[in-house]
Amino acid sequence: MNPASKPRLLVLIPLTGADRAELAGHFDVLYAPDAQQRAQAIDQHGHTVRAVLTNGTTGLTTDEIDHMPALELAGALGAGYENLALDHARSRGIALCNGAGVNADCVADHAMALLLAAVRAVPQFDAACRAGVWRDALPMRPTLTGRRLGIVGYGQIGAKIARRAAGFEMTIGYHNRSPREGVSARYFDTPLALAQWSDCLVVATPGGAQTQHLIDHAVLDALGPEGFLVNVSRGSVVDTAALAVALAQGTLGGAGLDVYEGEPAPPQALVALENVVLTPHVAGTSPDVRAASIRHFIANATQCFAGAPLLTPL
Template sequence: MPTDILVMVESSEARLGSLRSLGEVHYAPGATERAAVIAAHGPKIRALVTNGSIGVQAAEIELLPALGIIIAVGAGFENIDLAAARARGIAVAHGPGTNDAAVADHAFALLLGVARDLLHSDRQVREGLWDASRRMRPGVAGKRLGILGLGRIGLGVARRGEGFGMEIGYHNRHRRDDVPYRYHASLRDLAEASDFLVAVAPGGPETRHIVDAEVLRALGPKGFLVNVGRGSVVDNAALAAALHGGTIAGAGLDVLDGEPNVPAELLSAPNLLFTPHVAGRSPDAVAAGLRLLMSNLAAFFEGRPLVTPVP
């Protein structure tokens, strides 16, 4: 049977080229393109490639009668309608573990960058303001590191924190018995016990805006927030108010609720360092993700168990 593959996520030519070795690829990274492809080719599509942020909804799945497998690039799958997929017997896979190191590295880059105010200092030096840029900024070594979401990436952040001699705590849905770090039963308590709070939590209704005004007040005027998980975890309005009002010392964001649209109150906020959702984009991570994507597709088309099925 011919294989038509719908790719709903932004993809490199290397990924598209590999997928073309399996069949006809319909590349539709935008909503308008996606609707057009589904209208024109929906009955033929057997495989769908997406990610946790874009997902795929029940209404779209209904228009794909031949669909047999959905694969999320990356670990997240929060916006894939699993109930609709399973009702149809559609296999669902994801890509855990492929970009853990890159995201953990990036979390620390943001943490160090905003704490030491590297971007502002660089700009001042370039403007000839050498002396003005020589301000006191807090260090990281020996400080308290709180991690929201102690999964694979969270553990990577914790291990990097150990290298800085940091005291590490975490908040999860459940306590982990396999780590030496201090567990906090509430996010507010974790924030209160942290100098740096790093959010690595997955998206979805359970975590939406859990970093709110109360949590930011608990983090306090000397505390820093870093988010490399999902943008929806942080309340944009509460964060903007906290930065403008000095409730917290600063923040580093790789993800943003409503991205790529950035609210004006965040663009104008002091002590805020942005990157455009690139934490997991390293050559090693991209190559590992492509290998896993192709392995899951090969397993499906050959009738073998998926390599990394969604639990």
């Protein structure tokens, strides 16, 4: 295909060579994964861009949209879209999509891995073993099986976490903006009520202003000194300062975080604490997930430019 006949795509996030090659089969790709390249690309070529590929963290601003008069589609590679100027894009008639559901299995797997690691102190036991410390000198850890699991955000990821937790014979409760039809898990109308009931709380809700610090001091206090928190959603959902105090003072038993406020800088209030397991926002990433996400965006774009409904519209 002649590159001139392909729609120009502005990519604002880091991609592998294989990802870019896949996109190049369908688009004239303009790759700008850092702030300087981004500003230069929009300034020099914004008027020719018909599609943008970004993610929830990187986003797309109103000013950038205004510098792209030919823009028809803005897509988030993953499920998150909290920093996309949605209302402004809609006012321009720009189609919006995300990768909802594509990485749900991977995120759910990682959530369970963090929960097990936090409850069973896997990183701490690993370090002790490497240092030659035997089990008699170490505290025993709780069993996960049979405990009460609260899930904040019962979308595709939350449902998959519940399915995995059922294998551990856990009783499931959840909080969502409204009850889900056909869900057997117990519904709680506030995160606080859910935390009061739960032994372990997994956060899988979207980020953004509506969920800012949804998990606050009161929720953490309700979980209690034998409770555990896992966050695989967005760092903004959990009050980091309150979490650090709860972990340091032992009013919360432990935590596993894949996301945190101030990414990508390490969460300084947490890094010195032994009762928290940290991973660098990798829950939804794997080679197979990335390849599937790229294919999913291409499918959404193909629908858009054909005048057909998007697969996962926002």
